[in-house]
Amino acid sequence: MQVLVASNRGPVSFGRAEDGTLTMRRGGGGLVSGLASVAAGTDLLWVCAALSDADRTAARQDPEGRLDKAGHDTGAVRMLDIPEQTFHRAYNSIANSTLWFVHHLLYATPTAPHFDATFRRDWQAYSAYNAAFAGALGQDAEPGAKVVVQDYHLSLVPGMLREARPDLRIAHFSHTPWAPPAYFRLLPDDIGIAILEGMLGADHLGFLCERWAEAFLACCDEILGARIDPVAGTVTYRGRTTRVGVHALGVDGPELRERAGQADVAERIAGLREQVGDRQLILRIDRTELSKNIVRGLAAYWELLLNHPEWRGRVVHLAFAYPSRTDLPEYRAYTAAVERLAAEINDEFGTEDWTPLILQVKDDYARSLAAYQLADVLVVNPIRDGMNLVAKEGPVLSEKGCALVLSREAGAAAELSDDALVVNPFDVSQTAETLNQALLLSGDDRRNRTKRLADAATALPPGRWFAEQLAALD
Amino acid sequence: MQVLVASNRGPVSFGRAEDGTLTMRRGGGGLVSGLASVAAGTDLLWVCAALSDADRTAARQDPEGRLDKAGHDTGAVRMLDIPEQTFHRAYNSIANSTLWFVHHLLYATPTAPHFDATFRRDWQAYSAYNAAFAGALGQDAEPGAKVVVQDYHLSLVPGMLREARPDLRIAHFSHTPWAPPAYFRLLPDDIGIAILEGMLGADHLGFLCERWAEAFLACCDEILGARIDPVAGTVTYRGRTTRVGVHALGVDGPELRERAGQADVAERIAGLREQVGDRQLILRIDRTELSKNIVRGLAAYWELLLNHPEWRGRVVHLAFAYPSRTDLPEYRAYTAAVERLAAEINDEFGTEDWTPLILQVKDDYARSLAAYQLADVLVVNPIRDGMNLVAKEGPVLSEKGCALVLSREAGAAAELSDDALVVNPFDVSQTAETLNQALLLSGDDRRNRTKRLADAATALPPGRWFAEQLAALD
Numbered sequence: 034m035q036v037l038v039a040s041n042r043g044p045v046s047f048g049r050a051e052d053g054t055l056t057m058r059r060g061g062g063g064l065v066s067g068l069a070s071v072a073a074g075t076d077l078l079w080v081c082a083a084l085s086d087a088d089r090t091a092a093r094q095d096p097e098g099r100l101d102k103a104g105h106d107t108g109a110v111r112m113l114d115i116p117e118q119t120f121h122r123a124y125n126s127i128a129n130s131t132l133w134f135v136h137h138l139l140y141a142t143p144t145a146p147h148f149d150a151t152f153r154r155d156w157q158a159y160s161a162y163n164a165a166f167a168g169a170l171g172q173d174a175e176p177g178a179k180v181v182v183q184d185y186h187l188s189l190v191p192g193m194l195r196e197a198r199p200d201l202r203i204a205h206f207s208h209t210p211w212a213p214p215a216y217f218r219l220l221p222d223d224i225g226i227a228i229l230e231g232m233l234g235a236d237h238l239g240f241l242c243e244r245w246a247e248a249f250l251a252c253c254d255e256i257l258g259a260r261i262d263p264v265a266g267t268v269t270y271r272g273r274t275t276r277v278g279v280h281a282l283g284v285d286g287p288e289l290r291e292r293a294g295q296a297d298v299a300e301r302i303a304g305l306r307e308q309v310g311d312r313q314l315i316l317r318i319d320r321t322e323l324s325k326n327i328v329r330g331l332a333a334y335w336e337l338l339l340n341h342p343e344w345r346g347r348v349v350h351l352a353f354a355y356p357s358r359t360d361l362p363e364y365r366a367y368t369a370a371v372e373r374l375a376a377e378i379n380d381e382f383g384t385e386d387w388t389p390l391i392l393q394v395k396d397d398y399a400r401s402l403a404a405y406q407l408a409d410v411l412v413v414n415p416i417r418d419g420m421n422l423v424a425k426e427g428p429v430l431s432e433k434g435c436a437l438v439l440s441r442e443a444g445a446a447a448e449l450s451d452d453a454l455v456v457n458p459f460d461v462s463q464t465a466e467t468l469n470q471a472l473l474l475s476g477d478d479r480r481n482r483t484k485r486l487a488d489a490a491t492a493l494p495p496g497r498w499f500a501e502q503l504a505a506l507d
Numbered sequence: 508m509q510v511l512v513a514s515n516r517g518p519v520s521f522g523r524a525e526d527g528t529l530t531m532r533r534g535g536g537g538l539v540s541g542l543a544s545v546a547a548g549t550d551l552l553w554v555c556a557a558l559s560d561a562d563r564t565a566a567r568q569d570p571e572g573r574l575d576k577a578g579h580d581t582g583a584v585r586m587l588d589i590p591e592q593t594f595h596r597a598y599n600s601i602a603n604s605t606l607w608f609v610h611h612l613l614y615a616t617p618t619a620p621h622f623d624a625t626f627r628r629d630w631q632a633y634s635a636y637n638a639a640f641a642g643a644l645g646q647d648a649e650p651g652a653k654v655v656v657q658d659y660h661l662s663l664v665p666g667m668l669r670e671a672r673p674d675l676r677i678a679h680f681s682h683t684p685w686a687p688p689a690y691f692r693l694l695p696d697d698i699g700i701a702i703l704e705g706m707l708g709a710d711h712l713g714f715l716c717e718r719w720a721e722a723f724l725a726c727c728d729e730i731l732g733a734r735i736d737p738v739a740g741t742v743t744y745r746g747r748t749t750r751v752g753v754h755a756l757g758v759d760g761p762e763l764r765e766r767a768g769q770a771d772v773a774e775r776i777a778g779l780r781e782q783v784g785d786r787q788l789i790l791r792i793d794r795t796e797l798s799k800n801i802v803r804g805l806a807a808y809w810e811l812l813l814n815h816p817e818w819r820g821r822v823v824h825l826a827f828a829y830p831s832r833t834d835l836p837e838y839r840a841y842t843a844a845v846e847r848l849a850a851e852i853n854d855e856f857g858t859e860d861w862t863p864l865i866l867q868v869k870d871d872y873a874r875s876l877a878a879y880q881l882a883d884v885l886v887v888n889p890i891r892d893g894m895n896l897v898a899k900e901g902p903v904l905s906e907k908g909c910a911l912v913l914s915r916e917a918g919a920a921a922e923l924s925d926d927a928l929v930v931n932p933f934d935v936s937q938t939a940e941t942l943n944q945a946l947l948l949s950g951d952d953r954r955n956r957t958k959r960l961a962d963a964a965t966a967l968p969p970g971r972w973f974a975e976q977l978a979a980l981d
Contacts, residue, residue: 138690141615142890142933143797143841149810149935215687215722216612218916221934248689323617336623367617416616442692459616460695461623 035076035175036503038068039166039190040183041124043081044107045100047091055091059107061398064183066285067495068107071503077108080169082115082124082162089114097169111173115165122158124186129358131220132185132228136209137324137417138216148221156224160189163231167193176200179506181499182235184208189227192234202506205232206239206280209419210444211248214255229257233270237505239280241420242447246277278505281448282498284425286491293402293430301403308349308391309407313472315350316408318401318423319415320357321368321394326414326440326458327354328367331374331390333414336465338382338389344472346387351404355396368394405430409479410471412438413445414458420444424453425490434479436471437486438464448489452482509550509649510977512542513640513664514657515598517555518581519574521565529565533581535872538657540759541969543580545977551582554643556589556598556636563588571643585647589639596632598660603832605694606659606702610683611798611891612690622695630698634663637705641667650674653980655973656709658682663701666708676980679706680713680754683893684918685722688729703731707744711979713754715894716921720751752979755922756972758899760965767876767904775877782823782865783881787946789824790882792875792897793889794831795842795868800890800914800932801828802841805848805864807888810939812856812863818946820861825878829870842868879904883953884945886912887919888932894918898927899964908953910945911960912938922963926956 044065083092092098092112100110182190182205191203240246253259259270266277319325358364375392382389411427421443439453456464518539557566566572566586574584656664656679665677714720727733733744740751793799832838849866856863885901895917913927930938
């Protein structure tokens with residue numbers, strides 16, 4: 034049976050060695066590892082976009098962007114060389130500056146979004162970018178093949194593909210939240226409709242938790258007037274029925290533990306132990322993304338130190354805030370706000386022999402894996418998040434048990450809220466008090482909670498998560 | 508039968524004459540004129556807050572703030588002298604900077620709201636301010652009296668009053684939209700619950716349109732787990748049932764026309780005719796309020812002039828943007844953005860003998876009434892609005908017929924959308940094209956639409972709107 038996967042970012046990317054030759058790197062993330070585990074027994078083709086100059090060079094070595102199979106374990110790859118301006122408009126302006134903002138409720142509504150002629154031009158690029166994917170998939174799919182389309186970048190692909198190839202079995206998976214109708218309505222009417230209709234071209238639509246699936250169904254109801262069966266989880270629209278399912282992507286425990294046991298991680302552990310000493314360690318790991326709520330998280334730490342002076346000198350907050358979308362001005366301003374507040378905390382509370390907050394902005398995966406193992410408290414407080422895998426990786430790697438402070442607005446809260454300490458991410462004072470509770474949890478309590486959290490976090494590893502979606506197409 | 512009304516702003520306010528003596532002024536607005544029309548046959552007491560130094564001086568002339576009845580037609584008034592700091596925190600920080608923002612979806616969520624210790628302090632003030640109202644009402648209400656509480660400033664009053672005086676018949680009316688649950692959840696959990704429970708102390712809750720009533724019911728369902736009967740429009744919670752009703756406040760046609768026929772208005776009409784000449788007049792009248800969407804409205808005018816050069820020199824846009832909440836930095840920044848864009852439009856398109864846009868920021872009610880009579884197109888494009896009375900006043904006063912461009916996110920759209928040209932307020936391009944359509948509407952079409960719009964706008968004048976709410980308490 035043939036399976037095609039479509040996603041903006043592919044399983045491999047290219048760089049250049051010092052001598053100028055192309056070098057290939059296998060990507061990380063749940064999708065790649067999920068695919069790798071089913072690729073062996075399957076006729077698999079992955080369609081993705083060239084994201085960099087090196088990617089483009091590699092893609093152009095074949096007229097249709099088919100990559101050499103050697104050197105990766107994720108089946109055949111076709112990398113689309115979409116014109117740079119089209120790609121930029123589709124990816125930055127529409128996907129990341131519009132759809133991402135809508136689904137995460139990020140807009141400062143008095144002035145944004147601002148849907149003008151420039152936006153319409155960019156939307157045309159998004160359509161063209163989706164059409165390029167649909168064209169490639171339609172060309173390469175054998176009769177009756179299964180196609181699994183990924184995420185908000187490609188919301189129009191299912192509809193376009195259905196039109197061209199009604200024989201295919203099409204799934205789409207959303208890695209983001211879905212906006213409630215009152216917020217989805219911000220989109221221009223024709224564009225909101227196009228997105229919902231595009232999605233409904235699929236036979237099966239996957240979401241990370243019930244809340245996002247329900248929000249999607251509510252949009253189909255209110256905006257399209259489609260017939261919803263909330264019990265069966267189906268949408269019927271223009272004579273076709275689409276099933277909506279929840280597949281709560283988890284982590285692959287053995288793979289993660291294996292990686293975390295390697296020498297580079299052990300070296301980072303030694304370094305961190307020295308920095309933290311015998312203090313309790315509060316950890317957060319995020320991309321510096323507007324939805325991750327780093328500023329309020331640091332403000333809560335401030336309020337903790339202010340209201341509970343007994344913790345001063347006895348705790349260290351390690352905040353890894355890795356760069357994200359630094360080409361967008363909102364993100365640069367947000368990064369500056371994080372750095373400013375971090376400096377203010379150290380200025381206000383720091384002493385000769387105690388630095389309350391250590392902010393690291395340089396991405397270092399091995400150091401993240403090291404910190405997970407040492408943390409006493411892990412803070413995951415996004416204002417809205419499809420799932421949040423940090424909340425799942427932490428418990429799996431914790432050595433001695435780690436209290437998880439978790440936003441109720443993360444998809445992960447659906448599975449983890451029994452054993453996490455759940456917060457409203459907008460409520461800084463509540464978050465501060467919850468940090469205090471987390472620091473006070475007994476070792477036994479932490480260990481027991483962490484064990485149950487790790488079980489929940491590994492309940493649906495990427496391979497089974499992907500297999501579920503394929504099975505849903507039978 | 509005794510009727511008590513409670514609202515932040517009362518029916519009268521005080522100023523000072525040049526010799527320092529207090530002068531009293533009767534307020535405008537639907538509530539005051541609604542009350543005036545029922546005051547005659549009723550034992551009426553209006554409880555309100557002192558808003559200025561002059562108000563406080565007047566209120567202190569009686570130990571309980573009871574005003575002399577002479578000089579106003581709205582029954583007895585008791586003006587509460589709430590401590591200035593308490594009032595400031597309750598009114599500015601909670602009511603206008605939090606609840607207003609929640610119900611209008613105005614937050615830039617990555618950094619606001621930020622519910623910290625300062626917010627908690629201000630919330631205590633809001634509770635105290637509500638308790639002051641509840642105390643005064645409880646003290647003055649005769650057994651079984653009807654109490655009608657107004658708006659988001661006083662959301663806790665029904666619950667407080669119910670506790671103290673279970674014999675009373677209590678209504679509450681919301682002049683704002685109501686937030687959908689996904690946005691209402693931003694509030695700290697205990698505070699969101701307190702507001703809903705406070706409201707449910709009433710026997711009857713009034714909203715301006717179905718959408719806001721439904722959003723309130725959805726909040727009661729999702730946040731309180733209350734039992735909702737959407738058909739009957741009731742919420743049952745902790746053994747009590749509250750009815751939810753829609754009372755679509757309209758304008759008093761005869762009163763408005765009478766005022767608009769006075770000499771000061773006639774004088775303004777002459778002045779405006781001179782400014783506009785034989786060009787078509789596009790009018791907007793707003794407070795410079797973040798929800799009113801003035802920036803996108805002006806941007807749409809820009810796009811109209813850009814894409815339809817045939818209108819250059821043949822149209823004038825008169826924008827009245829009256830000062831609002833200038834003590835809040837967001838509002839000052841927004842006002843500056845409006846002024847900047849207005850200047851840019853004139854810079855880009857203006858000629859020797861044509862000023863495309865005339866922005867007036869000084870409040871002048873008579874000039875507003877004059878402009879309504881002359882307008883060819885009236886633009887009302889809020890991003891979210893409880894009702895919007897400009898959309899209702901315009902058709903009532905139009906002389907020759909006026910095309911109404913109306914946001915679908917205004918409560919008024921529920922009644923006016925058949926004859927208005929409805930826009931998505933975030934869609935600048937669509938708004939620009941709709942302005943073009945509005946300018947092209949034939950005189951006959953405009954007249955017929957305007958007549959029907961005026962009928963709808965006057966369907967429930969303030970007196971009957973208030974009487975409906977009293978009747979709902981029987």
